[in-house]
Amino acid sequence: MKRVLTRAMISLAFLGAMMLLVCAQGGQRAIASPPAQANASPKAPQGARCSECHSCQNPTAANSCLAPCPRPMPSEGPNVVLLKELSKDYQPVIFAHRLHAQMSGLSGGCAECHHNNPTGKILACSNCHSATQAGTLLKPNLTGAYHRNCLQCHREWNQNTKCAVCHELKTAQSVPVSLPASGDIMGSLHPDVQAPVVKMFDTSYPMGSKVTFPHQEHVQRFGLQCADCHQKEDCGDCHHTAETASEHVKNLDEMHAVCANCHQTTGGQEVCARCHSNQQLPSFSHKQVGLELSSDHQIAKCTDCHVGAKYNQKPTCKSCHGTDVSYPAQLPGTKVKTP
Amino acid sequence: MKENRRTFLTWLAGSTGALCFRAKADDLSAVGDFQGYPDRVGMLVDLSACVGCRRCEAACKQVNGLPPVSVPLGDKSVFDQVRRTDENNWTVVNRFIPGPGATAVYAKKQCMHCNEPACAAVCPVKAFVKTELGPVVYHPELCMGCRYCMAACPFGIPAFEYHSANPKVTKCVFCNDRIKQGLLPGCTAACPTNAITFGKRSDLIRQAQQKILQKPGEYQDHIYGVAEAGGTSWMYISKVPFDELGFSMDLGNKAMATYSYGFLSMVSAVFMVWPAFLGGFYLFSKSREQQATEPTGPDANKQGDAR
Numbered sequence: 001m002k003r004v005l006t007r008a009m010i011s012l013a014f015l016g017a018m019m020l021l022v023c024a025q026g027g028q029r030a031i032a033s034p035p036a037q038a039n040a041s042p043k044a045p046q047g048a049r050c051s052e053c054h055s056c057q058n059p060t061a062a063n064s065c066l067a068p069c070p071r072p073m074p075s076e077g078p079n080v081v082l083l084k085e086l087s088k089d090y091q092p093v094i095f096a097h098r099l100h101a102q103m104s105g106l107s108g109g110c111a112e113c114h115h116n117n118p119t120g121k122i123l124a125c126s127n128c129h130s131a132t133q134a135g136t137l138l139k140p141n142l143t144g145a146y147h148r149n150c151l152q153c154h155r156e157w158n159q160n161t162k163c164a165v166c167h168e169l170k171t172a173q174s175v176p177v178s179l180p181a182s183g184d185i186m187g188s189l190h191p192d193v194q195a196p197v198v199k200m201f202d203t204s205y206p207m208g209s210k211v212t213f214p215h216q217e218h219v220q221r222f223g224l225q226c227a228d229c230h231q232k233e234d235c236g237d238c239h240h241t242a243e244t245a246s247e248h249v250k251n252l253d254e255m256h257a258v259c260a261n262c263h264q265t266t267g268g269q270e271v272c273a274r275c276h277s278n279q280q281l282p283s284f285s286h287k288q289v290g291l292e293l294s295s296d297h298q299i300a301k302c303t304d305c306h307v308g309a310k311y312n313q314k315p316t317c318k319s320c321h322g323t324d325v326s327y328p329a330q331l332p333g334t335k336v337k338t339p
Numbered sequence: 340m341k342e343n344r345r346t347f348l349t350w351l352a353g354s355t356g357a358l359c360f361r362a363k364a365d366d367l368s369a370v371g372d373f374q375g376y377p378d379r380v381g382m383l384v385d386l387s388a389c390v391g392c393r394r395c396e397a398a399c400k401q402v403n404g405l406p407p408v409s410v411p412l413g414d415k416s417v418f419d420q421v422r423r424t425d426e427n428n429w430t431v432v433n434r435f436i437p438g439p440g441a442t443a444v445y446a447k448k449q450c451m452h453c454n455e456p457a458c459a460a461v462c463p464v465k466a467f468v469k470t471e472l473g474p475v476v477y478h479p480e481l482c483m484g485c486r487y488c489m490a491a492c493p494f495g496i497p498a499f500e501y502h503s504a505n506p507k508v509t510k511c512v513f514c515n516d517r518i519k520q521g522l523l524p525g526c527t528a529a530c531p532t533n534a535i536t537f538g539k540r541s542d543l544i545r546q547a548q549q550k551i552l553q554k555p556g557e558y559q560d561h562i563y564g565v566a567e568a569g570g571t572s573w574m575y576i577s578k579v580p581f582d583e584l585g586f587s588m589d590l591g592n593k594a595m596a597t598y599s600y601g602f603l604s605m606v607s608a609v610f611m612v613w614p615a616f617l618g619g620f621y622l623f624s625k626s627r628e629q630q631a632t633e634p635t636g637p638d639a640n641k642q643g644d645a646r
Contacts, residue, residue: 137536137576140532143531144532144533147390152390
């Protein structure tokens with residue numbers, strides 16, 4: 001009887017010890033995890049760089065300046081993607097990914113296709129869009145998801161091109177498609193867009209119908225990116241299709257919207273006359289914006305004062321005058337009233 | 340004799356009135372309160388996803404045994420005019436260009452399968468029936484070709500086989516046989532952009548509301564078909580105002596049939612009670628007249644005694 005009691009006590013003690021051990025381990029685990037996360041902010045994934053998600057130096061809660069998902073640059077993405085879902089009957093669809101990614105800045109960016117994609121790994125469409133089940137309005141099936149992305153812009157399909165423009169039927173003679181070499185046109189970037197040096201606009205403004213827009217100067221001198229002005233543009237804006245070719249007549253505000261981002265476009269005839277003239281205006285001159293350079297300054301190179309061609313920063317006089325002269329305390333010419 | 344006539348008239352008026360009252364109280368008000376079968380199916384079209392490929396047209400013809408498309412798919416000249424449904428085309432896709440320079444919007448048109456269909460309401464032989472599942476189905480063996488349905492439909496959908504010796508009315512039947520087998524309707528299965536969603540009507544409305552709320556301002560804050568003409572099984576959402584896409588916006592939110600309830604409830608009264616009452620009155624006054632003009636005599640006395 002005594003032996004049985006002792007045995008029972010021993011086994012109870014053993015059980016108790018085991019439970020304590022398990023609890024202690026659990027506790028240890030619970031305590032151990034926070035320090036690992038303490039280095040990074042609670043939401044950031046392990047080992048992420050701040051600049052991977054935030055485009056500014058000091059993001060705040062109010063201004064998080066989050067880059068749209070997914071984050072990699074177009075150049076980091078694959079050159080060409082082969083879509084092989086229908087490879088049983090068709091040749092794979094060749095999707096010039098980088099070409100599209102590069103031009104996507106003019107519309108919705110990467111998220112135009114890669115929507116709801118968290119930072120980090122790029123998810124395949126089929127991760128969410130089922131190839132076998134019927135789709136819903138909120139989540140179309142894979143066929144719907146692919147076709148929506150392509151056909152929303154590529155509306156130029158017609159009787160002759162049909163589906164074969166993307167889906168080439170597989171025959172006995174078909175050559176297997178592999179990723180093209182980097183020199184291949186399909187894998188290359190968008191051909192260089194020939195930006196105009198100067199673009200002239202004919203307007204209906206009676207006091208001066210011609211507006212000179214020094215395009216090259218805006219790009220080169222002021223370092224503007226294409227998407228700074230060309231926002232929400234469509235491939236169809238350049239690649240005309242029958243359906244989009246009809247001219248949309250812009251109203252006054254729409255026409256001035258792009259310029260008004262930086263320039264004043266309202267405020268009477270004086271303001272209008274800065275751009276509207278009866279002849280083509282010369283490219284940028286100080287005189288036009290309020291300063292007539294003295295003759296000795298006229299021969300100086302632009303970059304002598306605008307160091308590093310940074311035209312949006314205050315020019316310096318140091319390169320010739322040392323530290324004794326500075327702009328704008330001393331002007332390199334005489335101030336004029338803007339025309 | 341006198342007793343008989345009075346009894347007859349009283350009985351006639353009473354029973355007709357009771358019949359009218361009963362019909363109005365029970366049947367019609369019950370129809371008005373009925374919200375529809377809760378599990379009925381529907382279709383939801385996202386017009387912004389439609390690219391106008393017309394594969395739905397071709398698929399519809401294939402599954403319903405109609406002749407193939409007359410204008411090949413991809414031939415965009417078909418969009419030069421706005422088409423309507425006809426006996427060989429139970430669904431048609433039309434193109435609308437909302438404003439100069441705007442991207443074309445395509446809108447599929449077919450029977451809307453109303454919650455309370457006008458075609459079924461007017462059909463004298465019950466050839467059109469709204470099923471519990473949702474589709475408004477057609478029974479050609481019952482149809483007598485009166486074409487009341489064509490006149491009644493607020494969406495102008497039913498078409499008539501004018502060139503047939505034994506003409507029938509035709510319209511989309513929601514692929515009733517296919518959905519009963521668990522298959523998707525022909526058009527829905529064929530749509531390459533998944534612009535058409537098939538499902539329980541109540542689920543579809545919730546999805547559409549969610550889609551509109553996801554990106555405020557992108558879609559029109561209106562689900563066409565939830566309330567139009569008393570609600571329909573086919574519903575649409577769009578980024579472009581519906582009136583620019585050929586959708587009737589003046590149908591009201593009441594089922595077409597409800598407009599005739601007031602009138603129809605009076606029909607029995609007007610055509611049964613009144614004639615009986617007036618006829619009785621006529622007979623009564625005629626007999627009085629006859630009595631007044633008849634000469635008094637032994638016969639008349641006899642009649643008077645009888646009275």
